[in-house]
Amino acid sequence: MKKRISLGRRQFLTRAAQLSGLLFLAGCDSLSQKPWFEGFLSSAEGVTRRVQRLITPRKAMAREFTEADLSPLFPVNGTENPDTDEYLALVENRFADWQLEIGGLVEQPARFSLAALRRLPSRTQITRHDCVEGWSAIGKWKGVPLSVILDQVRPHPQTRYVVFHSADPDEMGQYYYESIDFEDAYHPQTILAYDLNDQPLPIGNGAPLRLRVERQLGYKMAKYVMRIELVENFDSIADGKGGYWEDQGYEWYAGI
Amino acid sequence: MEEPNETERPLPDSKSEEITPATPIPSGADRTAPEAVEPPAPPADRRRFRHPLFVRLAHWLNVVCLPILLMSGFQIFNAHPALYWGERSDRDRPILAMKGVRTESGEIRGVTTLFGHPFDTTGLFGASPDDSGKRYRRGFPEWATLPAHQWLAMGRRWHFFFAWVFVINGLLFAAYSFASRHLWRDLLPRQEDLRKIGRSIRDHLFFRHPAGEEAAHYNVLQKIAYTGVVFVLGPLIVLTGLTMSPNLDAAFPGLLTLFGGRQSARTIHFIAAFTFIGYTLVHVLMVAITGLWNNLRSMITGWYSLPESGEKHEETN
Known part of the structure; x- marks a missing residue:
């Protein structure tokens, strides 16, 4: 942090940012194919169900x-x-x-x-x-x-x-x-x-x-x-x- | 305009080590700092501790959530790429519809209809190529959706998981800004800020940006933008999303009244998503032209260094 960021390092960081953007998208797509990851994302369903049921009166019409x-x-x-x-x-x-x-x-x-x-x-x-x-x-x-x-x-x-x-x-x-x-x-x-x-x-x-x-x-x-x-x-x-x-x-x- | 390294020059070297107080000045706490009364001091330490860890974490979590929510949102939208007003979807009266239409020559063209006016949007909306380059019917193109292929179930899984992360993050941030007074200290525009709004708009249009002590605080347009995004746009996109839930409509019928129906809520949700895109584009542009690395560093380490006032604009008051 104290050092001035050199041009080389800056270029490196820019490239890294671009690359991580691409990897992010490709990564998201391949993660979608993994059953363990789908299971991980699906954990939100249980939270949604419990919270929705908690805040919804049983007979709410x-x-x-x-x-x-x-x-x-x-x-x-x-x-x-x-x-x-x-x-x-x-x-x-x-x-x-x-x-x-x-x-x-x-x-x-x-x-x-x-x-x-x-x-x-x-x-x-x-x-x-x-x-x-x-x-x-x-x-x-x-x-x-x-x-x-x-x-x-x-x-x-x-x-x-x-x-x-x-x-x-x-x-x-x-x-x-x-x-x-x-x-x-x-x-x-x-x-x-x-x-x-x-x-x-x-x-x-x-x-x-x-x-x-x-x-x-x-x-x-x-x-x-x-x-x-x-x-x-x-x-x-x-x-x-x-x-x-x-x-x-x-x-x-x-x-x- | 500004060379990024110019803003980095004042970064402290060994000298600043002794000047830097052991306790960093929390942003805003130095409002009555003596700079104003004392004669211009030698360039003192320009470093300011601007973003506490909590704010930085919340910021980067949003950076992760927003693209995922946006792209999985497009995936969900693609299951029925049309928008309506009111409670129901009358197929013959959409506000917006993206369609793939087969022409006489057998080619598929993308047609986007907005308020009854058709536009040819082939390649982007309505019809776009798959991996092999073959054009097919699709709302948003594959590069904009998560997952890339038509897969509504998985799009919903992504969307609802990260919606929870986004909502919890937003609630914690709101609680933090109230409790720490971050909201009043740094975010909410004050009366005197609002008086300067004309000048601030002019400065932004000419890419003149505050330097020196003036840059220690957000300018009025920043305050309006940040407050608006966190406390208006964020809640709006969450509430319109929740209004699409048949269960929550039963629990809170006021949501339907507030937004004028489930399909209206879906349309507002969509517009709010594009407002987020617009905000993010301007935000990233401003970050880039007001000292990219200084700004980025401040959001990573917390430390911001005030830009040198060499290029400062004329003070009239």
């Missing part, structure tokens, strides 16, 4: 809008049509043969037809759907609160998660699935929706039944729900991360 706020067209994203033989057969019959199956760690496994679900208490909500990609759309959803179903099947005390299995497989044959914990499962706005904008749920939006979890991002809200499974953990389901997109590196807690 997502904002509800009016009909004037509805999106002119509610977008179709992800699977547009599951297109399997089983699904096409259900469509053929207007889902008259479809049954929602609820099992796993419950006292009273159950099945519900669409008509039976429609006879249960319902909730209607106009909410904003936020996609992980960045866009938002507002739709009017009607469905049965998940808590109503859970109260009927009575989960075992050790149960921690509710897993939703969907009808749409990807090209590798892996079916879409998602999971939420009880904090979200019993939230009043968490519903199994069968209507969108006063019409039966269109195929593109997940007919006959899709999940709404209004305090998380869109990918948590499984479409084409066929089966609900209550579990203690999801280690044995697919890649064990608790959801289709989670298995591909997305956060299980999608509150942001």
Whole structure:
């Protein structure tokens, strides 16, 4: 520090700065490929989840809008049509043969037809759907609160998660699935929706039944729900991360 | 303008060793220093301890965080490269949209639409080359995003990790500036600073920079810039980022009211990011032309040496 910086040293420092800039960018990119580093960055997810849950009242409600706020067209994203033989057969019959199956760690496994679900208490909500990609759309959803179903099947005390299995497989044959914990499962706005904008749920939006979890991002809200499974953990389901997109590196807690 | 070594000349040699008080003068504490009343003293020690360790650490942590946040932010933006106002995204009414459009000849061109006006931005926004040079549809080009390839999940991992670092760093810095009175002593512009704003703008435009004792404190434009970035722009970019969280919107619906909806918040977040770029460009330019090594050294070691007043501008008051 006392010495005057010589020209050579200055040049050296300039080069070093340039080089470190380049290395920084290249380094960031190669670090992204390292599983240990991804794990390191992912540690932020747990912090985010804990802090968000800590400062969010359990029953804090997502904002509800009016009909004037509805999106002119509610977008179709992800699977547009599951297109399997089983699904096409259900469509053929207007889902008259479809049954929602609820099992796993419950006292009273159950099945519900669409008509039976429609006879249960319902909730209607106009909410904003936020996609992980960045866009938002507002739709009017009607469905049965998940808590109503859970109260009927009575989960075992050790149960921690509710897993939703969907009808749409990807090209590798892996079916879409998602999971939420009880904090979200019993939230009043968490519903199994069968209507969108006063019409039966269109195929593109997940007919006959899709999940709404209004305090998380869109990918948590499984479409084409066929089966609900209550579990203690999801280690044995697919890649064990608790959801289709989670298995591909997305956060299980999608509150942001 | 100034030769960088000129500012380094006054660096203390052996002589200054004895003059330098054992206790370095904390910046600002010498406001009533006797220089003003005593006749011009021989060039005393020009060294000033300007940046405490805490401030230096916070500064360099931001240097790490900002490029990562910016580039991973572009990665996230690329998943849906359009901006809207209000709560929802009506695809036909974006404020800004970057699109790759295939022309009749089969070529892909990048078109950026701003308030309904299309601009050809091929190569930069909307369509840009991959490693092999082949052009494809993309919001921001690969060299600007982290990771370079389209990989939203990893972009989010980078963004949210360093967002935490940035926020904690910012909160600690704010707490420090309040507790140590750094905020009032050095950062907040005073009444008398604000009166000099016209002169300061003129001086900056002509690249005339304070020397001698005058350089011991931030000038009014610096104070406005630093205070604005730390206490306005920083909170703004964090709060608009948090407004994009569906969960925090449920916990704090006031956020949506404040920013006019989630999509508005996303747009403001984007504008704030570019304001950070603009600030950083000017900041680095000013650091470079007012004595690059002196400035850099002061942010590394804490010690700043006052530039010689040989080239000082005319004092009128």
